[in-house]
Amino acid sequence: MEIKEASEHRAEPPCPIYHQCGGCQIQHLSYEAQLLTKQKQVKDVLERIGGLKDVVVHPTLGMEEPWRYRNKAQVPVGEEGGLIIAGFYQERSHRIIDMDECLIQHEENDQIIRVVKKIANKYGIRGYDEEKHRGTLRHVVARKGKVTNEVMVVFVTRGKELPNKKAIIEEIIAEVPNVKSIVQNINTKRTNVIFGDETTVLWGDEYIHDYIGEIKFAISARSFYQVNPEQTKVLYDKALDYANLTGNESVIDAYCGIGTISLFLAQRAKHVYGVEIVPDAIADAKRNAELNGFTNVDFAVGEAEKVMPWWYAQGIRADVIVVDPPRKGCDEELLETIVSMKPKRVVYVSCNPATLARDLKFLEAGGYKTKEVQPVDMFPHSTHIENVAVLELKN
Numbered sequence: 001m002e003i004k005e006a007s008e009h010r011a012e013p014p015c016p017i018y019h020q021c022g023g024c025q026i027q028h029l030s031y032e033a034q035l036l037t038k039q040k041q042v043k044d045v046l047e048r049i050g051g052l053k054d055v056v057v058h059p060t061l062g063m064e065e066p067w068r069y070r071n072k073a074q075v076p077v078g079e080e081g082g083l084i085i086a087g088f089y090q091e092r093s094h095r096i097i098d099m100d101e102c103l104i105q106h107e108e109n110d111q112i113i114r115v116v117k118k119i120a121n122k123y124g125i126r127g128y129d130e131e132k133h134r135g136t137l138r139h140v141v142a143r144k145g146k147v148t149n150e151v152m153v154v155f156v157t158r159g160k161e162l163p164n165k166k167a168i169i170e171e172i173i174a175e176v177p178n179v180k181s182i183v184q185n186i187n188t189k190r191t192n193v194i195f196g197d198e199t200t201v202l203w204g205d206e207y208i209h210d211y212i213g214e215i216k217f218a219i220s221a222r223s224f225y226q227v228n229p230e231q232t233k234v235l236y237d238k239a240l241d242y243a244n245l246t247g248n249e250s251v252i253d254a255y256c257g258i259g260t261i262s263l264f265l266a267q268r269a270k271h272v273y274g275v276e277i278v279p280d281a282i283a284d285a286k287r288n289a290e291l292n293g294f295t296n297v298d299f300a301v302g303e304a305e306k307v308m309p310w311w312y313a314q315g316i317r318a319d320v321i322v323v324d325p326p327r328k329g330c331d332e333e334l335l336e337t338i339v340s341m342k343p344k345r346v347v348y349v350s351c352n353p354a355t356l357a358r359d360l361k362f363l364e365a366g367g368y369k370t371k372e373v374q375p376v377d378m379f380p381h382s383t384h385i386e387n388v389a390v391l392e393l394k395n
């Protein structure tokens with residue numbers, strides 16, 4: 001409410017809309033202090049929830065340039081005084097605040113949003129009115145392959161109709177450098193969910209591509225792909241390092257998404273089995289395996305906690321198991337399966353220190369020892385913190 005005495009770590013937030021926007025939470029903390037705070041937070045939670053007192057928690061691996069790191073912008077569109085606005089929702093509301101730039105977003109994505117606003121105004125495209133469920137343009141999504149420079153622009157519309165489609169496409173091509181794909185997604189529902197079920201390519205390819213390390217990924221409008229590819233490489237390199245593979249190992253990657261970690265592991269393992277609950281993600285994973293010529297990976301659709309016991313019953317054994325669960329952590333059934341499969345090592349990638357701590361405690365009781373934990377800063381200026389931990393089977 002009032003600053004009585006400023007902390008020595010207090011920083012002037014460089015973003016002019018920091019106090020209205022819900023996107024970043026800790027721009028007013030110096031970046032150095034953000035990294036230290038995150039490390040300390042992980043240590044505290046491991047001790048408090050996991051009862052893990054003597055685990056080494058390394059200093060957070062941060063970014064040299066912790067700005068402009070996002071490769072994807074998905075921005076809600078509305079109208080104010082008859083003009084298109086596009087920006088972000090005011091904290092704890094659905095009121096759109098118009099925005100020209102976002103300092104954690106790649107400049108080119110900001111530029112795309114500005115261009116789309118301009119074109120939409122020029123051609124009389126109506127912004128979506130959430131309350132009345134009227135208007136045309138609901139969201140603009142801009143995606144960029146940081147390594148390939150390929151760009152995708154997605155118009156999410158309320159219906160099939162996109163007036164002046166042809167002229168709009170021509171202007172996007174003229175104004176957006178490196179655009180490879182222009183896509184329309186149709187979302188007819190009254191919902192907060194951004195994408196609808198129907199996607200059509202308006203111009204160019206269905207996919208753009210990007211690399212993490214040596215591995216190439218095809219990214220469609222709706223594909224999940226990490227938003228900070230630079231730090232993703234740091235995280236996956238650490239996971240690979242902790243997996244300590246020689247080329248003879250059989251590895252399971254549970255909660256594999258589009259197979260990013262699986263393919264990283266496949267570079268050094270004999271065989272990798274990936275499991276994931278979303279069918280589209282597995283389709284992407286298979287495509288990406290093929291794109292990179294991997295023949296030593298298999299992907300299955302299903303709940304990891306159901307598929308893994310089934311694999312085990314089929315006689316599949318794993319030398320190393322990697323898990324990367326959503327925020328709620330691993331299902332207990334899955335942890336029990338790990339304990340009975342007895343892999344030499346477990347590598348746990350986590351986006352939530354609290355559930356990481358809970359699950360490490362379970363695995364410790366099941367015969368594992370947590371060796372070390374490495375926090376990685378995937379989302380500078382937010383309170384999110386990603387960790388990778390390695391456990392070894394005792395004796």
Ligand code: SAH
Nearest residue numbers: 255256257260276277278303304324325326
């Ligand atoms: N490892 C991937 C994605 C991790 S995100 C990457 O780095 O890109 C967690 C993933 O777990 C999501 O893709 C989510 O769809 C999936 N998931 C959630 N619950 C699951 C379950 N019970 N079984 C398998 N996958 C699940």
